[in-house]
Amino acid sequence: MRKFLTLLLLLSLSACQSESQKPLHDLELKTPAGDIVITRLVYAPKDMEQGLSGIKESDFAANEGMLFFYMNEDEKHFWMPDTYFDLDLFYLDKDLKVLDIIRKLPHYIGRANYNLIPRARGIWCRHVLEMKADSPIAAKINIGDQLQWKSKLSLEKTEEKIRKELEKK
Helix, strand or coil, X not given: CHHHHHHHHHHHHHHHHHHXXXXXXXXXXXXXXXXXXXXXXXXXXHHHHHCXXXXXXXXXXXXXXXEEEEEEEEEECCECECCCCCEEEEEECCCCEEEEEEEEECCECCCCCHHXXXXXXXXXXXXXEEEECCCHHHXXXXXXXXXXXXXXXXXXXXXXXXXXXXXXX
């Protein structure tokens, strides 16, 4: 009985911890057209390196995006190893204003031919949002658009939480 109660307590604590971390994973961005982008947030170097590599087209909906959440502005470089669908890349400032866009960056299945893997030109920004190139939502996003952060935590509080998470590692 004592082991059962201990296990139950540990599971409860684990559930509470994962609940408190959900704002870093469950968020939405709203476009000026009113569309909602269900967003996968990545901020740990390992997750950023992985990006959308290995994600099949059927596992990433047209209303989804992956937001690469950086702590600093600098020149960002992206490449597409082991991707299964073409991507639109939206380069954002710290307030999620669209600074630049690369449309229809080709996918590349595998990593065998390093020199053939498509690469995006380097662009100075804070964050990068990737979406399917054939997404009707992505097609409506333009340079100068202001995306709205929709999460339980504000953009500033999210950044604070991410900084703390990264300091632990």
